[in-house]
Amino acid sequence: xxxATAPAKTEVNYLNCEHGLKSWLLTGDHKRIAVMYLxxxxxxxxxxxxxxxxxxxxxxxxAGDLFDSNTYNKVFTMHGVLMIFFFLIPSIPATLGNxxxxxxxxAKDLAFPKINLLSLYIYAVGACFTLWALxxxxxxxxxxxxxxxxxxxxxxYVITVGLGIFINGFSSIxxxxxxxxxxxxxxxxxxxWFRLPLFVWAHYATSIIMILGTPVIAxxxxxxxxxxxxxxxxxDPAYGGDPVLFQHMFWFYSxxxxxxxxxxxxxxxxxxxxxxxxxKPFGYTFIAFSSVAIAVFGFLVWGxxxxxxxxxxxxxxxxxxxxxxxxxxxxxxxxxxxxxMYNGRVRLTTxxxxxxxxxxxxxxxxxxxxxxxxxxxxxxxxxTYFVVAHFHYVMVGGAILGYLxxxxxxxxxxxxxxYPETPSxxxxxxxxxxxxxxxxxxxxxxxxxxxRRYHIYPPEFQVFNVLSSAGASILGIGFLLPAxxxxxxxxxxxxxxxxxxxxxxxxxxxASPPPPTNFDVTPVITKEAxxxxxxxxxxxx
Amino acid sequence: xxxxxxxxFPDAASSIAGQVDSLYAFFVLVSAxxxxxxxxxxxxxxxxxxxxxxxxxxxxxDDGHSxxxxxxxxxxxxxxxxxxxxxxxxxxxxxxxxSRPPADSMEIFxxxxxxxxxxxxxxxxxxxxxxxxxxxxxxxxxxxSEDVIHDFSIPAFRTKADVLPGKYTTEWFQPTKPxxxxxxxxxxxxxxxxxxxxxxxxxxxxxxxxxxxxxxGEGSMAEQGQALFNQLGCGNxxxxxxxxxxxxxxxxxxxxxxxxxxxxxxxxxxxxAYIRESVLFPQAKIVAGYDDIMPTFSGLISEEGxxxxxxxxxSLSPQVNSAESAPSKPVTDAAAEQKAGRNPVNPAxxx
Numbered sequence: 001x002x003x004a005t006a007p008a009k010t011e012v013n014y015l016n017c018e019h020g021l022k023s024w025l026l027t028g029d030h031k032r033i034a035v036m037y038l039x040x041x042x043x044x045x046x047x048x049x050x051x052x053x054x055x056x057x058x059x060x061x062x063a064g065d066l067f068d069s070n071t072y073n074k075v076f077t078m079h080g081v082l083m084i085f086f087f088l089i090p091s092i093p094a095t096l097g098n099x100x101x102x103x104x105x106x107a108k109d110l111a112f113p114k115i116n117l118l119s120l121y122i123y124a125v126g127a128c129f130t131l132w133a134l135x136x137x138x139x140x141x142x143x144x145x146x147x148x149x150x151x152x153x154x155x156x157y158v159i160t161v162g163l164g165i166f167i168n169g170f171s172s173i174x175x176x177x178x179x180x181x182x183x184x185x186x187x188x189x190x191x192x193w194f195r196l197p198l199f200v201w202a203h204y205a206t207s208i209i210m211i212l213g214t215p216v217i218a219x220x221x222x223x224x225x226x227x228x229x230x231x232x233x234x235x236d237p238a239y240g241g242d243p244v245l246f247q248h249m250f251w252f253y254s255x256x257x258x259x260x261x262x263x264x265x266x267x268x269x270x271x272x273x274x275x276x277x278x279x280k281p282f283g284y285t286f287i288a289f290s291s292v293a294i295a296v297f298g299f300l301v302w303g304x305x306x307x308x309x310x311x312x313x314x315x316x317x318x319x320x321x322x323x324x325x326x327x328x329x330x331x332x333x334x335x336x337x338x339x340x341m342y343n344g345r346v347r348l349t350t351x352x353x354x355x356x357x358x359x360x361x362x363x364x365x366x367x368x369x370x371x372x373x374x375x376x377x378x379x380x381x382x383x384t385y386f387v388v389a390h391f392h393y394v395m396v397g398g399a400i401l402g403y404l405x406x407x408x409x410x411x412x413x414x415x416x417x418x419y420p421e422t423p424s425x426x427x428x429x430x431x432x433x434x435x436x437x438x439x440x441x442x443x444x445x446x447x448x449x450x451x452r453r454y455h456i457y458p459p460e461f462q463v464f465n466v467l468s469s470a471g472a473s474i475l476g477i478g479f480l481l482p483a484x485x486x487x488x489x490x491x492x493x494x495x496x497x498x499x500x501x502x503x504x505x506x507x508x509x510x511a512s513p514p515p516p517t518n519f520d521v522t523p524v525i526t527k528e529a530x531x532x533x534x535x536x537x538x539x540x541x
Numbered sequence: 542x543x544x545x546x547x548x549x550f551p552d553a554a555s556s557i558a559g560q561v562d563s564l565y566a567f568f569v570l571v572s573a574x575x576x577x578x579x580x581x582x583x584x585x586x587x588x589x590x591x592x593x594x595x596x597x598x599x600x601x602x603d604d605g606h607s608x609x610x611x612x613x614x615x616x617x618x619x620x621x622x623x624x625x626x627x628x629x630x631x632x633x634x635x636x637x638x639x640s641r642p643p644a645d646s647m648e649i650f651x652x653x654x655x656x657x658x659x660x661x662x663x664x665x666x667x668x669x670x671x672x673x674x675x676x677x678x679x680x681x682x683x684x685x686s687e688d689v690i691h692d693f694s695i696p697a698f699r700t701k702a703d704v705l706p707g708k709y710t711t712e713w714f715q716p717t718k719p720x721x722x723x724x725x726x727x728x729x730x731x732x733x734x735x736x737x738x739x740x741x742x743x744x745x746x747x748x749x750x751x752x753x754x755x756x757x758g759e760g761s762m763a764e765q766g767q768a769l770f771n772q773l774g775c776g777n778x779x780x781x782x783x784x785x786x787x788x789x790x791x792x793x794x795x796x797x798x799x800x801x802x803x804x805x806x807x808x809x810x811x812x813x814a815y816i817r818e819s820v821l822f823p824q825a826k827i828v829a830g831y832d833d834i835m836p837t838f839s840g841l842i843s844e845e846g847x848x849x850x851x852x853x854x855x856s857l858s859p860q861v862n863s864a865e866s867a868p869s870k871p872v873t874d875a876a877a878e879q880k881a882g883r884n885p886v887n888p889a890x891x892x
Contacts, residue, residue, distance in 0.1 A: 070732050142729050148706060149689040149731055153655070237707025243690055244705065277590070283605030286614050308692065309703045310710045313640050317633055324625040328618060335617040336605065338579060341586035345597070348587060356583055363579050367572035374628055376635025377568065380561055380699040383692060383727035447565065448551045449696025451727045454735035458723065460548040 028113030080143030106188030126168030176210030202267025265402025277344030290329035361397025386446025417493030430478030437471025670739035766853030
């Protein structure tokens with residue numbers, strides 16, 4: 001489909017073109033920056049996972065026997081802060097997006113390579129603040145930092161963590177900016193908007209949220225720091241502030257942030273399902289525009305977090321109906337992915353297993369979101385384990401399964417090696433089953449009324465908590481396996497070749513791993529991204 | 542409360558619980574249908590169209606942009622949209638019921654403080670982490686917090702509402718089943734958040750009267766409010782009798798829930814929030830015809846004291862007072878109980 005000739009005999013690629021620590025730390029190559037991001041977000045994922053293990057161990061019994069209440073509160077706070085701000089938000093954009101967007105648009109790099117490196121260092125500085133707070137004694141506000149608890153009552157290191165997230169936000173803004181400029185300005189000749197892969201569309205939508213939403217959380221946390229540090233009244237009624245104002249500002253970013261986490265995953269799923277069905281995604285334009293619609297409407301639904309927070313009934317009505325509207329583009333995506341398999345040639349490889357798992361879990365996550373958008377049900381369900389289960393279905397079942405699908409899909413491209421098939425399929429099944437065992441019981445707990453963030457709980461809730469903790473141990477093994485066999489494959493994996501999956505998108509038309517400048521010749525695009533009419537499908541999986 | 546080791550579904554003990562459960566059942570059915578449909582299609586397609594070397598399925602051309610494809614796209618956009626509008630409307634109608642306390646509600650006051658619930662009854666009785674309520678009466682909780690945000694949640698009644706510092710919020714329910722049910726603080730409030738729990742006891746009318754009769758020995762809330770009113774010297778400027786008007790500050794008799802014209806020409810309603818603001822931040826809204834001479838009482842009155850003061854001001858408005866004095870309608874309650882077929886000697890606090 002392109003004029004560039006795939007793998008040149010020269011073995012020079014972005015990994016071996018230069019050596020030494022300095023060649024990594026000062027690189028402008030988007031692929032090297034992506035690999036460094038991959039390493040740090042993986043570290044944060046497993047740290048967040050350790051905290052999750054602590055939560056599930058504690059909740060195996062109704063009494064508070066593992067931690068004291070203060071420690072437990074710090075544990076769930078750090079789980080949320082690390083997972084959301086330091087893993088989920090950067091995960092796919094900063095690793096796969098960074099690596100693939102220039103390759104998919106046929107560019108040598110992102111528009112601003114130095115700003116890309118800067119974003120990594122800003123992330124690192126933000127992470128250092130957060131880790132410093134953690135080592136000093138932690139923070140116990142929950143990742144939501146509700147005032148006036150966080151501004152006037154908490155004894156934790158709120159200011160340090162707040163600044164950590166504040167700083168980290170700039171990394172997100174710069175990444176989004178880089179993506180938008182790259183997608184607008186650096187497409188290869190002939191690469192029209194509707195020839196772009198859906199992964200690029202999803203990242204375009206994500207970038208809009210990153211640059212428009214992130215400044216709001218930065219401002220919000222900055223005001224919180226001012227109130228806590230200098231007693232300037234914004235949120236605490238004791239200083240003349242309004243505590244609910246904080247929630248409005250917090251969710252104005254943090255609800256769209258959910259779409260920062262899920263949209264890139266949706267982009268991955270579109271690519272994986274298309275490749276392993278050997279078929280153009282069904283309803284390409286509907287999937288592409290649904291991403292943009294989610295990004296736009298996502299900004300108008302924050303008030304559904306405040307149905308019991310003294311918000312006016314009529315404001316609640318508007319937020320409720322808009323929340324239903326924003327669900328429709330997600331439904332359209334799910335139906336289109338399913339229809340893509342129809343009349344395809346379906347190969348159940350590891351990335352495909354993860355992608356199909358995503359469809360199932362995201363469907364449940366999305367549908368249970370409808371429960372919470374319904375005002376009459378939300379009054380009973382909000383602040384219970386139903387909410388915890390719902391957002392884990394979206395963020396773990398959705399965002400993380402999409403991330404794992406993407407990592408398994410593009411690993412051969414990133415490192416030029418294949419990972420072993422059997423353990424990877426086992427891990428996909430363990431993650432799917434372990435996840436459901438962990439989080440499905442929490443829906444039942446939620447309807448029974450078990451509140452979130454409870455260290456000690458009434459005994460009638462124990463049975464489902466034990467199931468949940470058991471599931472978490474299976475899920476943990478499912479997450480550890482890829483870390484082992486993927487690392488193993490770096491040394492012992494079979495060479496992948498440029499296009500092991502028989503995909504038609506542009507990144508597979510160059511060598512694996514790609515050369516430092518991605519393509520030997522600037523590709524000229526004459527067709528859309530998914531032209532499977534003449535492709536020979538490889539017999540794998 | 543008798544501890545139970547296992548439960549699948551919460552008790553339904555309020556008039557709204559059945560409605561919420563029906564709505565929930567509808568949502569579960571819709572969700573189960575779509576989840577199973579998607580799961581079936583994914584598994585079926587993965588098998589039916591599995592890769593087989595040499596076999597290329599026929600008709601592999603529709604990519605969703607043909608006429609048939611467009612019809613499909615419209616169908617699977619419009620059907621979910623229609624269903625979700627039903628979900629929205631049904632949920633909104635229940636929420637409207639939940640957010641509007643009936644006029645004949647009996648009022649109870651809740652103050653949240655890390656980490657306990659303080660309950661104050663109009664008749665004077667006070668409780669901590671316990672709430673005794675009569676069956677088949679509409680009960681309105683007026684709530685505030687002394688520190689951070691809390692949330693007064695009773696899962697068996699399917700209701701909850703945030704309890705905010707510096708503001709009054711309300712929540713109402715009609716208990717329909719005698720028994721003891723959990724009260725949880727549902728908004729994270731710090732170290733002992735999970736210890737900020739209590740029990741609501743639903744009593745039949747006779748048991749409730751007996752419980753009330755034990756009393757507090759401190760008089761009703763309005764009486765305690767009057768004592769506080771005198772103690773703070775409010776009466777030096779605010780005459781509380783219609784015929785004893787000295788002009789330094791507005792007369793409080795009959796003011797509650799009535800329109801007040803302010804200095805800047807605007808009008809406001811003298812509700813709980815207005816009275817509270819006028820005591821703590823007197824300069825915020827000056828009544829037309831008066832000077833800004835009142836000192837702030839911020840820091841001198843506890844949230845519970847404020848509720849008592851407000852009750853006293855309310856008692857100066859006769860029609861409001863009679864509508865809300867709680868135990869004055871035993872006849873209706875007894876009738877309602879008979880209608881519901883309840884056993885009047887059902888022991889309190891046992892299920």
